[in-house]
Each structure stands twice: as C-alpha cells, then as structure tokens.
Amino acid sequence: MNTTPFRAGHVAVIGRPNVGKSTLTNALVGAHVAIVSPRPQTTRHRLIGIASYSEGQIVMVDTPGLHRDFGSANATAMHKWMNKAARGALDGVDAALLVVRAGQWEEADEYAYQALQRESLPVMLVINQVDRIVDKDQLLPYVAEVTKDREFAAVALISALKRKGLKELTRDILKLLPEQEAIYPEDEITDKSQRFLAAEMVREQVMRQLGEELPYATTVEIESFEVDGTMLRIGAVIWVERNGQKAIVIGKGGERLRDIGTQARLQMERLFGTKVFLQTWVRVREGWSGDERALRAFGYHD
Numbered sequence: 001m002n003t004t005p006f007r008a009g010h011v012a013v014i015g016r017p018n019v020g021k022s023t024l025t026n027a028l029v030g031a032h033v034a035i036v037s038p039r040p041q042t043t044r045h046r047l048i049g050i051a052s053y054s055e056g057q058i059v060m061v062d063t064p065g066l067h068r069d070f071g072s073a074n075a076t077a078m079h080k081w082m083n084k085a086a087r088g089a090l091d092g093v094d095a096a097l098l099v100v101r102a103g104q105w106e107e108a109d110e111y112a113y114q115a116l117q118r119e120s121l122p123v124m125l126v127i128n129q130v131d132r133i134v135d136k137d138q139l140l141p142y143v144a145e146v147t148k149d150r151e152f153a154a155v156a157l158i159s160a161l162k163r164k165g166l167k168e169l170t171r172d173i174l175k176l177l178p179e180q181e182a183i184y185p186e187d188e189i190t191d192k193s194q195r196f197l198a199a200e201m202v203r204e205q206v207m208r209q210l211g212e213e214l215p216y217a218t219t220v221e222i223e224s225f226e227v228d229g230t231m232l233r234i235g236a237v238i239w240v241e242r243n244g245q246k247a248i249v250i251g252k253g254g255e256r257l258r259d260i261g262t263q264a265r266l267q268m269e270r271l272f273g274t275k276v277f278l279q280t281w282v283r284v285r286e287g288w289s290g291d292e293r294a295l296r297a298f299g300y301h302d
C-alpha cells in the first residue's frame with residue numbers, strides 16, 4: 001500500500017534572465033509550455049506550468065525576466081522591480097525556486113535572494129546549467145560558498161537542458177508542499193489557452209531566428225483559431241514597427257517567414273497533439289510599443 005501522502009502546491013520560479021527558468025518549467029512539465037530563447041527576458045507573461053506525478057502536483061509560476069534597462073549599475077531600479085515582481089508573483093505561493101547559473105552568483109541573484117527572504121516561504125536553491133562546468137570538482141566548493149550564511153530549504157544541482165537531477169529536484173520540491181489533493185486535473189499542463197500558446201510559439205521562433213535584429217516590441221496576434229475536423233487552422237500576425245523590420249522577418253524570397261512558420265507549426269503539433277495548418281503574416285504598426293492604448297489592445301498592461 002502506498003502511504004506517501006499526496007502533496008500539491010504553487011511554486012514560484014525566480015531568477016535573473018537567461019538562467020534557464022523556462023527550460024526548467026518545460027522539463028518538469030514534460031512539454032513546451034514556456035518559451036525559451038537565448039535572448040534575455042523573453043518571458044513577458046506569467047505562465048503557469050503544471051507537473052503531475054503519482055506522489056503530488058507542482059504548479060509552477062514563471063516570473064518575467066528582469067527589465068532590460070537594469071544593468072548591474074542600476075541597482076535601485078532593479079531593487080524596485082524585484083520588490084514589485086516578487087510581491088505579485090508570490091501571492092498564494094507555497095515555495096520558491098531560486099534558479100541560478102552554476103559557478104555564478106551575481107548582484108541580481110543576491111537581490112532575488114534578499115527579496116525572497118522577506119517572504120515567509122521555503123526557498124530552494126536550484127543550481128542550473130551544471131553541464132557547463134567541465135571540472136565537476138569545482139561544484140562542491142561553489143555550493144559551500146553560495147549557501148554559506150544564506151538560508152535554503154534545500155539545494156539542487158541540475159541541468160534543465162540535459163534533464164539531469166530533475167527526479168531529485170521534484171522529490172525535494174514536493175516535500176515543501178502541503179498535503180492536499182491535486183489543484184488541477186492531472187492531464188492539464190497549463191492554464192493558458194491554446195490560442196495564447198500558439199502566439200507564444202510563433203514569437204519564440206521570431207526571437208530565436210532573428211535574435212538581435214528585431215526590437216523587443218515585436219509581438220504576435222492570433223487572428224483566427226479554428227477547429228477543422230481533426231486539425232487546427234491558425235492565422236498569426238507578426239506585428240513590427242517599421243517596413244524595414246517587415247522585410248527582415250519575411251527574408252529573401254519569404255524564406256525566413258516560412259522557416260518561422262514551419263518551426264512554430266511543428267511545436268504546436270507536438271504540444272496540441274493534432275495537425276496544425278498555420279498561416280503567418282507580417283504587418284507594420286508604427287510606434288505601437290509607445291502607445292499605451294495599443295499595448296492594452298495587445299494584452300500587455302501592468
């Protein structure tokens with residue numbers, strides 16, 4: 001007889017941009033629900049990923065990356081952001097994962113730690129990207145150094161990308177959660193609509209394939225989303241600010257846009273488990289990112 005009590009709760013995934021929060025969320029959920037890109041602060045929305053096991057359920061709250069104006073010199077602005085972001089993100093949360101990159105402890109990591117200290121929450125230190133540390137002998141002294149005089153409920157060494165250490169991580173997270181029934185049905189992996197996820201999949205490809213060439217203002221709107229027999233027909237508009245940017249997204253002979261569409265479609269098919277017919281367009285909306293009404297129309301408001 002299984003006597004292990006079932007545990008479930010909300011877990012905030014906190015950490016500076018690019019440490020691997022989205023990769024970790026996806027690895028635990030076992031599907032691509034959070035967008036991943038090598039560019040910092042890709043995450044704009046709070047996204048919830050749900051990981052269900054026979055022993056419990058972890059509901060992950062993904063916090064947005066730090067704002068891009070926050071250079072290491074801009075400590076006051078970062079502090080303000082951290083306070084604000086942490087406040088909202090931690091409502092109703094049972095535990096927090098502070099994700100850092102193995103071998104590093106930067107000012108932003110310290111701010112996140114300090115912000116979490118002010119909450120009465122168990123904080124687990126998740127040292128990610130250990131695969132990047134070639135000399136594994138360096139890991140123990142690193143762990144000793146970052147945990148000295150800091151308080152953590154548990155410490156995990158993982159590689160979200162290579163899926164190493166995730167079993168132990170899951171077990172330790174569950175220990176921090178209250179004994180209670182599952183919060184969501186166990187086949188649910190996100191509370192986001194397919195429509196929202198479809199837009200995120202296209203935006204992820206735009207960011208991945210065009211990197212620094214496009215401004216952060218680029219956004220994606222799903223114009224149509226229809227079930228057609230066993231397939232989904234999706235129409236997506238990539239909004240940019242200038243004609244020059246439109247040309248970049250479309251690429252020579254439309255090649256870039258085709259590639260973005262193909263990759264996004266494959267991701268959607270994997271996530272939705274159905275065939276997808278995806279059409280993409282690029283449209284110009286001048287200066288929309290500075291216009292608050294337009295921002296609101298796109299669903300971005302504070």
Ligand SMILES: Nc1nc2c(ncn2[C@@H]2O[C@H](COP(=O)(O)OP(=O)(O)OP(=O)(O)O)[C@@H](O)[C@H]2O)c(=O)[nH]1
Pocket residue numbers: 015016017018019020021022023024035036037038039040041042043064065066128129130131132158159160161162
């Ligand atoms: N080598 C290695 N790379 C990783 C690992 N985890 C994440 N990455 C890479 O790090 C980059 C950033 O990962 P994300 O998951 O988008 O990071 P994030 O913390 O969610 O970033 P923001 O959304 O900007 O806050 C991507 O290129 C990932 O592939 C890891 O365990 N090992």
